[in-house]
Amino acid sequence: MIQSAATNSNNERTKTIGLSMVVVLGIVATVMLARWIDARRPPVNPNAVDESLYLSGKTARRLSLGFNGLAADWYWMRSLQYVGGKVINAPDNVVLDNLNQLNLKLLPSLLDTATTLDPQFLDPYEYAAIVLPAVDIDQAIRLTKKGIEANPQAWRLYQHLGYIYWQQHDYQAAGDTYGRGAQIPGAPNWMEAMKARMAAEGGSRSTAREIYGRMFEQSTDAKIKDMARLRLMQLDALDQIDGLQKILVAYQSRIGRCPANWKEVEPIFKAVRIRFDASVTPLDPSGTPYEFGKTHCEVQLSPKSEIPVR
Amino acid sequence: MIEASSLTQQPVAENRASWSWRIAAIARNAFREAVRDRVLYNLVLFVLLLTAAAIFIGELSGGQERKIIVDLGLSAMLLFGVFIAIFVGVGLVYKEIERRTIYAIFSKPVGRGEFLVGKYLGLCLTLLVNVVVMGLGVSIALLYVSHGWDPLIPTLWPAVLLIYLELMILTGVALLFSSFSSPALSALLTFFVFLIGHFSADLKNLANSMNSTGARWLFGVLYYLLPNLANYSFIAPAAHGRAPEPGFLLASVLYAIVYITVILGVATLVFSKRNFK
Numbered sequence: 001m002i003q004s005a006a007t008n009s010n011n012e013r014t015k016t017i018g019l020s021m022v023v024v025l026g027i028v029a030t031v032m033l034a035r036w037i038d039a040r041r042p043p044v045n046p047n048a049v050d051e052s053l054y055l056s057g058k059t060a061r062r063l064s065l066g067f068n069g070l071a072a073d074w075y076w077m078r079s080l081q082y083v084g085g086k087v088i089n090a091p092d093n094v095v096l097d098n099l100n101q102l103n104l105k106l107l108p109s110l111l112d113t114a115t116t117l118d119p120q121f122l123d124p125y126e127y128a129a130i131v132l133p134a135v136d137i138d139q140a141i142r143l144t145k146k147g148i149e150a151n152p153q154a155w156r157l158y159q160h161l162g163y164i165y166w167q168q169h170d171y172q173a174a175g176d177t178y179g180r181g182a183q184i185p186g187a188p189n190w191m192e193a194m195k196a197r198m199a200a201e202g203g204s205r206s207t208a209r210e211i212y213g214r215m216f217e218q219s220t221d222a223k224i225k226d227m228a229r230l231r232l233m234q235l236d237a238l239d240q241i242d243g244l245q246k247i248l249v250a251y252q253s254r255i256g257r258c259p260a261n262w263k264e265v266e267p268i269f270k271a272v273r274i275r276f277d278a279s280v281t282p283l284d285p286s287g288t289p290y291e292f293g294k295t296h297c298e299v300q301l302s303p304k305s306e307i308p309v310r
Numbered sequence: 311m312i313e314a315s316s317l318t319q320q321p322v323a324e325n326r327a328s329w330s331w332r333i334a335a336i337a338r339n340a341f342r343e344a345v346r347d348r349v350l351y352n353l354v355l356f357v358l359l360l361t362a363a364a365i366f367i368g369e370l371s372g373g374q375e376r377k378i379i380v381d382l383g384l385s386a387m388l389l390f391g392v393f394i395a396i397f398v399g400v401g402l403v404y405k406e407i408e409r410r411t412i413y414a415i416f417s418k419p420v421g422r423g424e425f426l427v428g429k430y431l432g433l434c435l436t437l438l439v440n441v442v443v444m445g446l447g448v449s450i451a452l453l454y455v456s457h458g459w460d461p462l463i464p465t466l467w468p469a470v471l472l473i474y475l476e477l478m479i480l481t482g483v484a485l486l487f488s489s490f491s492s493p494a495l496s497a498l499l500t501f502f503v504f505l506i507g508h509f510s511a512d513l514k515n516l517a518n519s520m521n522s523t524g525a526r527w528l529f530g531v532l533y534y535l536l537p538n539l540a541n542y543s544f545i546a547p548a549a550h551g552r553a554p555e556p557g558f559l560l561a562s563v564l565y566a567i568v569y570i571t572v573i574l575g576v577a578t579l580v581f582s583k584r585n586f587k
Contacts, residue, residue: 222373
């Protein structure tokens, strides 16, 4: 009787151990098979995955059953992943406001759906105003205007719309937009000043510096802040390049030729306090050495610099 | 299952106590039963979901983690609550019938209406515990991601109240269906009411756009007959720090009270016709 019970207990234990091993080995086999299949799957063309969205924004909102906020978040994160995926696959460093070569044809629909699901969600409008002008200017303007219609008290949307018009060199429309934004209670004083600046010197570097400076201050999105930071550095670099070229041209007119290397103009660099490295090569605002251009009387940004050329 | 002893072992004087005592006893037992059935275990899943969101969502959301935590937390609160309201709600009456304990209950001085209201309040208490704990969970997640006080926390709670009212209406609907049909059919019908309740604006538009007077009437009647659950969707505005107007909130509470009273009245009428002798 006791022996029979012990045998039963042993059988049970053997069965448990056997089943546990089947489960563990099964999981291991599943993982290995999944990895084998992944390794042999033909690579996906990143442009081929741009299927149109199955649902329009209005339909998605209707079907969201009170979960529209969460659905908007999902479309928002999908927009970020979509752009992020394309940026990672891009061969060169690209800036957020210059992504036209990445074929972001799905982005307007994604942002439109996110903002239809949650019209008070301001960040997709901001993203549309920054990223879309290079992709589809009409959609950028339409989405930002849609945001203004849904959030008439959000002065920042006027700032974004003004930025889009400014990029299009439509300084009249940009000034009008900044002016309308300035009328909104709570809008900062610089919105009114920006209106005047657009009328007086819309295309100047100082206006651009003001626009990107305000964008850097106001944005809560790290990527947009980074874009504004790069554009501000680019503006500083343009000023520096102008200054350096003046030095080189003055040197040429005095000596009769362009300098053979940077060392020849070292005293001038020291006199005007230009930042340079150990080899006397002047440094751009990101700390990367400048390069001579086609001739040694021209200066350009190094391809190694994080500052965008365009 | 109701512990019949709680109704039978009381002294004679207490047995003659008011209907409110009997309803409270049934509600208390319904709540205990839900706890014994591990209904509140969904809170563990909720906490895991929120913890994961609070830690990882920042990297994916482009600086929108606070909004997403509110959206995710309140949506999960609604979703889990709907599942509980439907799947527990439809079994409230059926389980008593299946286990034949209902005969013991109705052999005592317990009215059909008292039984239904007690069961209803028991499940509402379960849902109340559920939404309050979940609301606290969302608030704590906000405190974590904001590294301190977050202005979204006070605007969160009116939305939690609206979700709770929606769940109360849905529980009433589940109870109504379960008073005359099988659990599977009741669950299906309640889910349809949840769906249509969120399409009520479309029902009204449909009624207005119909040429036929009959169809206009039909959709008009459906619009007023079915609960307008879209009124209780305040998750997205709450995630932007917007609270409902006091007047809107009060009207929503009144609508829920009236609607629930009507549903429980109909359920009692239907249930009273059933033979449990």
